[in-house]
Amino acid sequence: MPSALTYPGVYIxxxxxxxxxxxxxxTSITAFVGRAWRGRLxxxxxxxxxADYDRIFGGLWRSxxxxxxxxxxxxxxxxxxxxxxxxxxxxxxAAAAATLDLGGGNTLAAASPGTWGRNLSVTVDHxxxxxxDANLFNLTIFDDPDPSxxxxxxxxxxxxxxETFLNVSRDPASTRFxxxxxxxxxxxxxxxGVGVASPADATVKAxxxxxxDGVGTTTAAAAASEVNGxxxxxxxxxxxxxxxxxxLLCIPPLTTAASASQLPLDTADVPMATWTSAATLCKDxxxxxxxxxxxxxxxxxxxxxxxxxxxxxxxxxAIYFPRLRVADPxxxxxxxxxxxxxxxxxxxxxxxxxxxxWKAPAGLDAGVRGAIALSINxxxxxxxxxxxxxxxxxxINCLRTFPAIGTIVWGARTLDGxxxxxxxxxxxxVRRLALYIEESLFRGTKWVVFEPNxxxxxxxxRLNVGAFMQGLFRQGAFQxxxxxxxxxxxxxxxxxxxxxxxxxxxNILVGFAPxxxxxxxxxxxxxxxxxxxx
Numbered sequence: 231m232p233s234a235l236t237y238p239g240v241y242i243x244x245x246x247x248x249x250x251x252x253x254x255x256x257t258s259i260t261a262f263v264g265r266a267w268r269g270r271l272x273x274x275x276x277x278x279x280x281a282d283y284d285r286i287f288g289g290l291w292r293s294x295x296x297x298x299x300x301x302x303x304x305x306x307x308x309x310x311x312x313x314x315x316x317x318x319x320x321x322x323x324a325a326a327a328a329t330l331d332l333g334g335g336n337t338l339a340a341a342s343p344g345t346w347g348r349n350l351s352v353t354v355d356h357x358x359x360x361x362x363d364a365n366l367f368n369l370t371i372f373d374d375p376d377p378s379x380x381x382x383x384x385x386x387x388x389x390x391x392x393e394t395f396l397n398v399s400r401d402p403a404s405t406r407f408x409x410x411x412x413x414x415x416x417x418x419x420x421x422x423g424v425g426v427a428s429p430a431d432a433t434v435k436a437x438x439x440x441x442x443d444g445v446g447t448t449t450a451a452a453a454a455s456e457v458n459g460x461x462x463x464x465x466x467x468x469x470x471x472x473x474x475x476x477x478l479l480c481i482p483p484l485t486t487a488a489s490a491s492q493l494p495l496d497t498a499d500v501p502m503a504t505w506t507s508a509a510t511l512c513k514d515x516x517x518x519x520x521x522x523x524x525x526x527x528x529x530x531x532x533x534x535x536x537x538x539x540x541x542x543x544x545x546x547x548a549i550y551f552p553r554l555r556v557a558d559p560x561x562x563x564x565x566x567x568x569x570x571x572x573x574x575x576x577x578x579x580x581x582x583x584x585x586x587x588w589k590a591p592a593g594l595d596a597g598v599r600g601a602i603a604l605s606i607n608x609x610x611x612x613x614x615x616x617x618x619x620x621x622x623x624x625x626i627n628c629l630r631t632f633p634a635i636g637t638i639v640w641g642a643r644t645l646d647g648x649x650x651x652x653x654x655x656x657x658x659x660v661r662r663l664a665l666y667i668e669e670s671l672f673r674g675t676k677w678v679v680f681e682p683n684x685x686x687x688x689x690x691x692r693l694n695v696g697a698f699m700q701g702l703f704r705q706g707a708f709q710x711x712x713x714x715x716x717x718x719x720x721x722x723x724x725x726x727x728x729x730x731x732x733x734x735x736x737n738i739l740v741g742f743a744p745x746x747x748x749x750x751x752x753x754x755x756x757x758x759x760x761x762x763x764x
């Protein structure tokens with residue numbers, strides 16, 4: 231009530247509402263870890279389109295399987311992605327940044343390590359707004375698309391990006407101080423030194439950058455170590471702990487083919503140790519790992535080899551087989567083979583948007599955009615019904631090509647989906663729906679902490695969590711024709727005992743009846759002999 235009632239009349243007091251809306255979290259933010267043409271190392275960067283990737287990371291590059299995976303993600307309906315660029319940091323193959331000497335002690339350096347920097351050129355001119363100011367000059371930076379050495383046979387060369395900065399100044403007191411302007415606005419260069427003399431009008435080409443431009447240029451082991459990263463230093467896949475949330479994780483194969491004349495088969499598959507670490511990270515972050523089946527798998531060897539993933543957190547992982555054969559824009563449209571995880575992540579995102587996270591991301595609506603054919607062990611091929619029937623019960627999600635339909639995802643199981651395991655997390659949509667509910671409630675019930683632990687609090691919890699679950703029920707996320715059949719929310723003296731209260735614990739029980747996909751449709755046909763007149 232009001233603090234003091236001093237005069238006869240009406241007093242208004244606003245009371246806090248017991249309703250605290252629980253908002254559902256995103257379901258298909260996809261993290262990618264791998265090589266890129268340029269960009270910051272081991273720093274997760276959120277992008278919303280392939281145009282963002284092109285601007286920040288340099289676009290498609292033949293030596294970067296990640297660049298193609300990101301492109302296929304957005305092509306297939308992906309919404310948001312988080313990209314972590316990795317490169318060799320130490321040793322003989324360590325990535326280094328190229329420098330550009332503008333004269334007079336003025337120097338620039340590539341904004342991030344890698345041999346991409348050797349393609350940079352900078353043009354200086356003095357067509358400025360105030361010709362009496364000797365500190366002013368203009369910079370035009372160009373990522374030259376022409377490779378500079380024969381060693382670039384697998385590279386596209388520069389991305390063709392161009393940046394222009396007018397009326398920058400060498401004077402630290404100026405609002406256009408070159409160091410500050412480039413630090414805030416340039417994706418290509420950064421200042422390493424401001425000299426005493428204004429740089430002369432000229433075009434300066436970067437020298438050769440030493441070291442590698444990413445993982446995979448030395449040995450597969452070194453490449454794997456950079457992707458795997460270090461949990462303490464938060465590098466590689468562990469850089470993702472710096473993000474707020476991600477739902478799916480893709481680790482494209484480490485390298486492409488050694489020769490430009492070959493199809494870029496993934497000659498360095500992601501090692502099992504990396505899959506194991508990545509799946510454990512996904513478990514900790516309530517995400518799902520999309521695993522690309524090894525490039526050498528055939529329908530016969532897949533059945534006998536999937537057991538090698540037994541050490542992986544299988545209920546937080548899903549594997550897809552075989553590879554996709556897609557037209558490569560960097561090879562004049564020639565067909566190349568690519569791991570499917572990027573495209574599959576896009577399909578999951580598209581399905582979530584159109585139908586909901588509880589819908590299996592497979593079937594006729596799960597078409598793979600851009601796929602011309604499938605590739606099995608480097609050869610164009612397709613799985614038969616019999617082969618699919620051998621792999622599906624083992625938890626291997628197959629991609630199939632059907633006449634007049636095209637290439638589609640034809641499986642929706644986790645790696646825990648083998649019939650022998652009889653896991654409650656057999657189906658991918660059930661696993662992902664549970665993670666969605668868990669993360670949403672984890673974030674949406676933080677207000678409960680430090681509240682008085684008694685019936686008024688429990689009633690609020692039942693009200694708010696129940697409203698969230700009822701919303702999912704109305705969208706068709708659960709089995710059952712009534713809320714009683716579909717879900718339950720319990721928080722009372724039965725779930726929270728006096729001993730729990732004494733220890734500061736409140737227990738909330740949330741249950742739901744998940745929808746499971748109709749994998750097998752049985753149609754019974756019977757002939758009728760005709761009606762018998764009686």
